[in-house]
Amino acid sequence: MAKQTQYQARMPDANGYIAYSDQEHATWQTLMERQTAIIEGRVCQEYIDGLERLALPQDRIPQLGDVDRVLLESTGWRTAQVPALIPFDTFFELLASRRFPVATFIRSPEEIDYLQEPDIFHELFGHCPMLTNPDFAEFTATYGKLGLSASKQERVYLARLYWMTVEFGLVDTPQGRRIYGGGIISSPKETFHALSDVPEHYPFDPIDALRTPYRIDILQPLYYVIEGLHTLHDLSGQDIMAMVHQAMELGLYPPKFPPKPSAPQAANA
Numbered sequence: 626m627a628k629q630t631q632y633q634a635r636m637p638d639a640n641g642y643i644a645y646s647d648q649e650h651a652t653w654q655t656l657m658e659r660q661t662a663i664i665e666g667r668v669c670q671e672y673i674d675g676l677e678r679l680a681l682p683q684d685r686i687p688q689l690g691d692v693d694r695v696l697l698e699s700t701g702w703r704t705a706q707v708p709a710l711i712p713f714d715t716f717f718e719l720l721a722s723r724r725f726p727v728a729t730f731i732r733s734p735e736e737i738d739y740l741q742e743p744d745i746f747h748e749l750f751g752h753c754p755m756l757t758n759p760d761f762a763e764f765t766a767t768y769g770k771l772g773l774s775a776s777k778q779e780r781v782y783l784a785r786l787y788w789m790t791v792e793f794g795l796v797d798t799p800q801g802r803r804i805y806g807g808g809i810i811s812s813p814k815e816t817f818h819a820l821s822d823v824p825e826h827y828p829f830d831p832i833d834a835l836r837t838p839y840r841i842d843i844l845q846p847l848y849y850v851i852e853g854l855h856t857l858h859d860l861s862g863q864d865i866m867a868m869v870h871q872a873m874e875l876g877l878y879p880p881k882f883p884p885k886p887s888a889p890q891a892a893n894a
């Protein structure tokens with residue numbers, strides 16, 4: 626089970642409606658306004674298309690049913706309302722059945738710039754636009770299915786692949802290098818940092834990604850760049866578990882950051 630959190634997910638009423646306070650809606654609005662401006666020219670076209678389709682409200686936290694209608698007609702995905710932190714088993718089960726876990730809480734004003742837990746802004750603004758893209762949607766479901774039948778150690782390797790793609794992936798486009806990873810897109814600092822000269826960029830190679838250690842509490846020191854979202858589609862058709870075993874044999878790359886003493890992480894990063 627995952628680590629402790631100060632946050633609690635809001636439960637829906639009998640009609641599936643979740644009530645939030647004015648302050649929580651205001652936090653959403655602040656995040657939406659700020660991040661919508663920052664991502665311009667930095668995110669891939671597939672993300673922009675998805676964001677337009679979702680038409681997330683600016684001034685209030687969206688209801689999951691409204692998001693689900695768009696996801697279902699785009700790629701057969703929908704959201705799943707979950708607690709603030711969920712175990713790996715639940716995470717993989719949901720992804721395998723094309724349900725994207727969304728913890729229905731929003732960060733406190735004190736943590737508006739940074740929090741470790743994935744809140745509703747991260748899930749809806751960061752991830753859901755990309756889930757309208759068939760290649761990305763297929764890869765995410767494939768990852769869930771692989772994780773379901775993987776051993777504990779295999780899951781740790783798989784998590785790195787997810788981190789380097791779904792969360793922190795970059796993509797080369799005719800317009801230039803762009804972001805598609807939701808962990809970057811929902812973070813103002815990381816949106817600037819990822820495309821700056823500070824971090825290293827490597828061409829995406831799945832074995833390399835599986836072998837790359839990461840920390841969840843720092844700006845990433847390196848990112849992997851795919852040639853297009855078709856790379857994720859192609860990868861979904863390959864034997865990823867064989868790659869995991871190859872990566873396990875080869876072992877981890879040395880980390881590009883100092884070690885962190887505390888260990889456990891949430892599955893739904």
Ligand SMILES: [Fe+2]
Nearest residue numbers: 743807893894
């Ligand atoms: Fe995430």
